[in-house]
Amino acid sequence: MVMTVDDGEKVKCYINSTAQPRASLAFRITNLDARPAPAVTDFSSRGPSLTCPSVLKPDIMGPGFLILAAWPPNVEAHPYYFPGRYTNFNIVSGTSMACPHLAGVGALLKKAHPDWSPAAVRSAIMTTADTTDLSGGPIQDSNPAHHGPAATGFAMGAGQVNPNKALHPGLVYDLGSSDYVNLLCAMNFTANQIRAITRSVTDCSSSSAPSSDLNYPSFVAVFSANRSDHVLELRRTLTNVDDDQEIMATYYEAHVTALDGFKVRVVPEKLVFKCKGDEQSFKLVLEMESHLKEEDNKPFLRSGYLKWIQVGGSKRVVQSPVVATNINSFF
Known part of the structure; x- marks a missing residue:
């Protein structure tokens, strides 16, 4: 049983409100359909990525709060609070519990699609994630100090993992x-640093095309603190991985959430995939509006989504978070 500070205040208020306060505890009861859920916990790690702001972090949410799971029987369950206590199961919260959920989903996808790259697996997980809770509203941030009650892309990434949807994403960012x-x-990065990572020799001046605009399943438009850059373009390529596609081509249309202070457009707005494995490219353009340009050095954070919605067929939805910020002045 976990009681928050607010819960404690309510209990004290009740005790002081009656001459004969009563309480009861019930054990071995499972509460289902808790609402609102899921939500971002207050201890969840948040973005942006300080080393690479152009890549949205975190990527995804996974169940990680009060998770009941198997526990090594020779390891103390709670050495700090209950030293000397051992058990076959334990309830733990944190990344250590969320990570196995996502790793399991990744293994499931790799088994179902052995030809997919790690990037394709990640894309499938991210573009099919849930962004609403059981009540139908946006996923909430348990710590509203992080830019409001609704979770932003810097809090939940693409959203809550949905393993069943991830099996059939339609399109992937590979x-x-x-x-x-x-x-x-x-x-x-220096040549020595890159060699330490890749175990191979790389000449950035001749053999590569340096680009921070990675073909990632999410979008971060980082504007300068003084708004000197008013328009940013982010380029992406989608690959058709639809196993159900027949001989006829499949069509997708772009739908973008409005971002306050920005004109957002997708070029082109429609993509046609002729067969499985076909690739199509597009660009997402964010243009700062005049009222936002005039607010020099004031931090801003805007979150929305780009959805590629299939026309006809299985009506698949390929969804990516979009974040616009002047990150250097915001954090």
Whole structure:
């Protein structure tokens, strides 16, 4: 049983409100359909990535709060609070519990699609994530100090993992090893540093095309603190992995959430995939509006989504978070 500070205040208020306060405890009861859920815990790690702001972090949410799971029988369950206590099961919270959930989903996808790259697996998980809770509203942030009650992309990434949807994403944002090398070059890593990571020799001046615009399943538009850059373009390529596609082509249309202070457009707005494995490219353009340009040095954070919605067929939805910020002045 966990009681928050607010819960404690309510209990004290009740005790002081009656001459004969009463309470009861019930054990071995499972409460289902708790609302609102899921939500971002107050201890969850948040973005942005300080080493690579152009890549949105975190990627995804996974169950990690009060998780009941198997526990090594020769390891103390709670050495700090209950030294000497051993058990076959334990309830723990944190990344150590969320990570196995996501690793399991990744293994499931790799088994179902052995030809997928690690980047394709990640893309499938991210673009099919849930962004609403059981009540139908946006996923909430348990710590509203992080820019409001609704969780932003810096709090939940793409959203809460949905393993069943991830099995059939329709389209994926794929990456190869050379794309990561290009990113390292764009981040001004030295040749020795890149060799330590890749175990190979890389000449950024000749063999690579340095780019911080990675073909990632999310978008971060980082504007300068003084708004000197008013328009940013982010380029991406989608690959069709739809096993159900027949001979006829499949069409996807772009739908973008409005971001206050920005004009957002996708070029082109429609993509046609002729067969499985077909690739199509597009760019997401964010143009700062006049009222936001005039607010020099004031921090801003805008969150939204880009959805590629299939026309006809299985009506798949390929969704990516979009974040616009002047990150250097915001954090």
